[in-house]
Structures are given as structure tokens and as C-alpha cells.
Amino acid sequence: MDLKNKSIILTGASSGIGREILNKLKEYDVKIIAVGRNINKIERRDNIIPFSCDISKKEEVDRLFEFAEKKLGNIDIFIANAGFAYCEDLTTPSWEHIEEIFSVNVFSPIYSVEKMRELNKDRKYSAIITCSAVSEVPLPGYSLYCSTKHAINGFGRVYNHETRENEVISLVYPIATKTNFFKNAANRAPIPLPMQDPEKVAIAVIDGIKKDKRFIYPSKFYTISRVLNRILPFVYPIYGGIQRRKFYKWLEGCQPNNMAQ
Numbered sequence: 001m002d003l004k005n006k007s008i009i010l011t012g013a014s015s016g017i018g019r020e021i022l023n024k025l026k027e028y029d030v031k032i033i034a035v036g037r038n039i040n041k042i043e044r045r046d047n048i049i050p051f052s053c054d055i056s057k058k059e060e061v062d063r064l065f066e067f068a069e070k071k072l073g074n075i076d077i078f079i080a081n082a083g084f085a086y087c088e089d090l091t092t093p094s095w096e097h098i099e100e101i102f103s104v105n106v107f108s109p110i111y112s113v114e115k116m117r118e119l120n121k122d123r124k125y126s127a128i129i130t131c132s133a134v135s136e137v138p139l140p141g142y143s144l145y146c147s148t149k150h151a152i153n154g155f156g157r158v159y160n161h162e163t164r165e166n167e168v169i170s171l172v173y174p175i176a177t178k179t180n181f182f183k184n185a186a187n188r189a190p191i192p193l194p195m196q197d198p199e200k201v202a203i204a205v206i207d208g209i210k211k212d213k214r215f216i217y218p219s220k221f222y223t224i225s226r227v228l229n230r231i232l233p234f235v236y237p238i239y240g241g242i243q244r245r246k247f248y249k250w251l252e253g254c255q256p257n258n259m260a261q
């Protein structure tokens with residue numbers, strides 16, 4: 001999709017990958033509603049409208065769309081980028097804990113994609129969802145997070161077969177990226193390697209939007225590893241084993257005796 005004159009909603013604009021996407025997008029002839037709960041972190045300028053919203057709640061997402069329609073009329077591009085992870089040992093059953101992460105990472109993007117269809121009818125539009133490499137690669141310690149990315153990946157891949165000519169749904173697959181993501185997941189959460197800069201993801205996302213790409217892979221390393229794992233299907237299980245060791249080491253460090261050291 002040509003970006004000229006387009007109206008965009010971007011979630012997760014206050015940090016990390018979303019902030020980098022915002023930094024690149026603002027240089028185009030576009031208007032952006034930049035969403036986060038902490039909008040004081042979002043740059044203010046002519047073509048950026050910060051909007052505070054907790055996207056885990058249906059009423060809040062409805063409020064976002066009402067605001068966007070009033071401010072900009074049509075919405076051409078929705079970038080569902082907001083998301084978070086827990087790094088944890090699942091020991092205590094908690095429905096609320098599961099619901100919290102699924103609301104942000106799965107329900108909200110799916111509901112927003114549905115809203116975009118309802119809003120645009122036959123108009124051309126794009127919806128971009130930040131998925132993750134962990135929708136395919138096992139990452140011990142992050143099983144709830146990974147399950148949300150599996151779910152949104154499943155939705156996007158099937159929905160792609162249901163789209164009409166005027167619709168493009170794109171899935172983005174970043175590998176570990178240098179943002180606040182891991183710090184927010186847990187204290188000294190184990191980080192999978194290799195890591196990439198959020199700017200690299202932002203460049204790939206914008207290129208993907210312009211070219212109507214349905215699948216956006218910002219990391220060559222990941223693209224190669226996917227092919228390799230298809231030929232040698234033990235590559236990802238071996239990677240999972242390495243991450244498992246890191247996870248257990250991290251858990252050991254979390255024991256009260258070790259925390260004090």
C-alpha cells in the first residue's frame with residue numbers, strides 16, 4: 001500500500017518496536033494515532049496524535065476506533081503491535097493471569113482486525129500484527145507468551161485465506177529484539193540469542209506495508225533457521241534444549257537464598 005495520505009493506528013507506540021515504527025512512519029505524508037497507556041513517552045508533532053488506551057479491554061478498543069474515526073475519518077492501516085510477555089515457572093493456577101496476556105496479545109488484535117473489516121467494507125486497507133519467531137520456536141519460561149503468539153499466528157495464517165481483494169493482513173516475525181520487553185517479562189529474564197535492533201524490525205514492517213507482504217521476517221538469521229529446521233527438524237528442539245538450561249539456571253537464581261547474594 002502506498003503510504004501517501006494514509007491514516008494509521010499504531011499500538012505499542014510508546015516503547016521499543018512500536019516507537020521505532022513511529023519514528024520511521026512520521027517522516028511520511030501520513031497521520032498516525034499513536035497508542036499506549038503511557039502517552040507522555042510519545043513524541044508530539046503535527047502528524048502524530050497520541051492516544052492513551054488500555055488495549056486489553058473491549059470498551060477501550062471501541063473508544064480508540066470512535067476517536068480515530070472522528071479525528072481522521074477512514075483508517076487505512078492498523079498496526080497491532082502492543083504486546084508483552086511473562087517469564088515464569090507456572091506453579092500457581094490463575095485464570096486472570098492467563099486472561100491478562102491473551103487479552104492484550106490475542107483478543108485485542110483479532111478484535112481490531114474485525115473492526116477494520118467492519119469499518120472499511122470494500123475500501124482497501126491493511127492490518128499488520130506483530131507476531132514473533134516464538135510462534136514456531138520453543139522458548140522455555142515463556143510458555144504462556146509463546147502460546148499467545150501461536151494463537152495469533154494461527155489466526156493470521158487462516159484469516160489470510162479468508163481475506164477479500166481489498167484486504168491485506170500481514171504477520172511480522174521478529175526474533176529477540178533490544179527493547180524493554182525482557183526487562184518487563186521478569187527480573188533478569190533469560191534472553192534468547194541472537195538479538196536484533198528494533199530499527200531493523202521497523203524498517204522491515206514499513207517495507208512490508210508498502211509491498212503488501214503477508215509475512216514479514218525482519219531477521220535473515222530466522223529466515224535461514226526456518227529452512228534449516230525443515231531439512232533438519234531437530235534444529236529447533238536443540239535450540240529449545242539450550243534455552244531450557246538457561247531457564248533452569250535463571251530459576252535457580254530466583255530462589256530466595258540466591259536472590260540475596
Ligand SMILES: NC(=O)c1ccc[n+]([C@@H]2O[C@H](COP(=O)([O-])OP(=O)(O)OC[C@H]3O[C@@H](n4cnc5c(N)ncnc54)[C@H](OP(=O)(O)O)[C@@H]3O)[C@@H](O)[C@H]2O)c1
Pocket residue numbers: 011012013014015016017018035036037038039053054055056081082083084085104130131132133173174175176177178179180181182184
Ligand atoms: N522484543 C522482543 O524480543 C520481541 C520479539 C518478538 C516479538 N515481539 C513483539 O513485539 C511487540 C512490541 O514489543 P516490544 O519489544 O517493543 O516491547 P516493549 O518495548 O515492552 O513495548 C511494548 C508496547 O506495548 C504496549 N502495551 C503493552 N500492554 C498494553 C496494554 N494493555 N494497552 C496498551 N498498550 C500496551 C506498551 O505501551 P504502554 O506500556 O505505554 O501501555 C509498549 O508500547 C509485542 O507484541 C511483542 O510481543 C517482541
